[in-house]
Amino acid sequence: MRIGIYISVSVILILIQKSTSEAVSRPSPPVNVTIQCDNYGVEVRWEYPDLSQDVHFLVVVKESVNPNERKNYTTRNLSLNISSLLFNSSFNTYFVNVTAVRGRKRSDPSDSDSFSFNKYATSKIKCYLDFPEVKLSAQNGKIHIQFVNPLHLYRNTPALSNNTDDLKYTVETEEGSTESTCEMKTERCEVLIGFSELREVYYVSLTGQIGQRPLNPRACQFKGDIRIYPPFTVYLYPVLGVALTLLFITTILMLLVKKFYSEIKKKSMAAFPNILVFEPTQTHLFEPLKLYQEAVASELHIEPKEQTTLLEICSDEEPTSGDEDVGGRDLDNASPYRKNALDEDDTGDDSGGYDCPHALRLEMSPGDMVNAYGI
Structure with missing residues (x-):
């Protein structure tokens, strides 16, 4: 044992x-x-x-x-x-x-x-999928929500392998919630959310799921004015219309005034007598004189003219023989002595003791004058 x-x-x-x-x-x-x-x-x-x-x-x-x-x-x-x-x-x-x-x-x-x-x-x-980044903006008095479709963003991940479901998401605000669907073929998901009253800050929270796959919630906010303001063209077109209307009326008035003024001018001219109507000034009479240069030869040539010179010498005494010879020589050189034509016309007698006219007439050619006076 x-x-x-x-x-x-x-x-x-x-x-x-x-x-x-x-x-x-x-x-x-x-x-x-x-x-x-x-x-x-x-x-x-x-x-x-x-x-x-x-x-x-x-x-x-x-x-x-x-x-x-x-x-x-x-x-x-x-x-x-x-x-x-x-x-x-x-x-x-x-x-x-x-x-x-x-x-x-x-x-x-x-x-x-x-x-x-x-x-x-x-x-x-x-295991949750992250909700894509959300973009908020004001549009037509509402909040416009836009984000990339997670079916496109995560399509190559194992969480969405063999997936055939669309995205269903919910937008929650202080005034309630709104459910929407984003199909697989849509690249960007978007929705408009309205508010009954204006706020300084608008808070928005988004949740969603793809089939039975949940997405992490995404919270965001928007600061700004979402009120609807008319576009600039709403004011521009009326202003342009008024301006064009005023311009048209002004043009018509100017044409009427011009026409009325021309008619008054015609009537006033017809009311005055013709004596007050002056002919147009002949302006050609006041044109300045024009000086024209006359064609003159550059060298002036004077032809000598032969003339006889009558010399009448009066003396109380008879000339002496010597004087006669001298006078004869002078007369021979100049011209013979003869009476002046003026003497022939005179009818006075010789009793006055002055039997010779006081005037001396010389008829000389230019050449003789030059020789005589040394000019």
């Missing part, structure tokens, strides 16, 4: 020793396995206490709909993007476990919390 007791104790000790040696040789499991999911994908992260050991990690992704369906991936990093390992993201709930492997030995798996993109799933982690 003692022998049986010794044998059983020895077997137990051997088993304990073997399990202890195996536990010491196996790598320790990863800790703090977390899931980070957004509209761009899903990433799993973990920690490992001893990185000096030559270990790598086996990541296994499982889904709740079909637990036997799983996908594996091996890495030496402490994180892994598992977006490509997801399937049927609009319905499934996922689990991830990470195992440390050293050689042929593996650690115990470490599981993550369940996560899903389905807002109705019973998962611990809800």
Whole structure:
């Protein structure tokens, strides 16, 4: 009996020793396995206490709909993007476990919390898509809301793989909420929201979902005046119309005044006698005289004319012979002595004692005058 007791104790000790040696040789499991999911994908992260050991990690992704369906991936990093390992993201709930492997030995798996993109799933982690950036503006007395369609923005992400649903979103304000739909073919979504009263700041909040995939709420505000003001042309056209009308009336009045003035002028001219009507001034009479240069020969040549010179010398005494000779010589050179024609016409007698006229008539040619007077 003692022998049986010794044998059983020895077997137990051997088993304990073997399990202890195996536990010491196996790598320790990863800790703090977390899931980070957004509209761009899903990433799993973990920690490992001893990185000096030559270990790598086996990541296994499982889904709740079909637990036997799983996908594996091996890495030496402490994180892994598992977006490509997801399937049927609009319905499934996922689990991830990470195992440390050293050689042929593996650690115990470490599981993550369940996560899903389905807002109705019973998962611990809800994955939301980010609502795109919203642009607010005033239009027609309302707030105009515009944003990029997330179906176009996130169409290449695993969260929207094999999606056929449109975007349904809700706009909430202080005065209520409005539901709208943005189709997949629409690139930009937009809607107008009215307000019953004016405010300094208009607050708007948007929520939405694509199928069963929720979007994170987006809150925004608008500061400004949303009242409707008539366009500039509403004032421009009437002003132009009035200006053109006044210009037309002014032109008509000027033409009438001009015509009336011309008629008055005609009647006033007809009322005056013709004696007061003056002929137009003959302006050609007051034109200045024009001097014309007469053509004159540059050299003047005077032809000498032969003329006789009558010289009448009166004296009380008879000339002497010597004088006669002198006079005779002079007369021979000039001309013979004869009576003047004036003497022949005189009818006076010689009793006065003055028998010779006082006038002396010389008829000389220009040449003789030059010789006589030395000119």
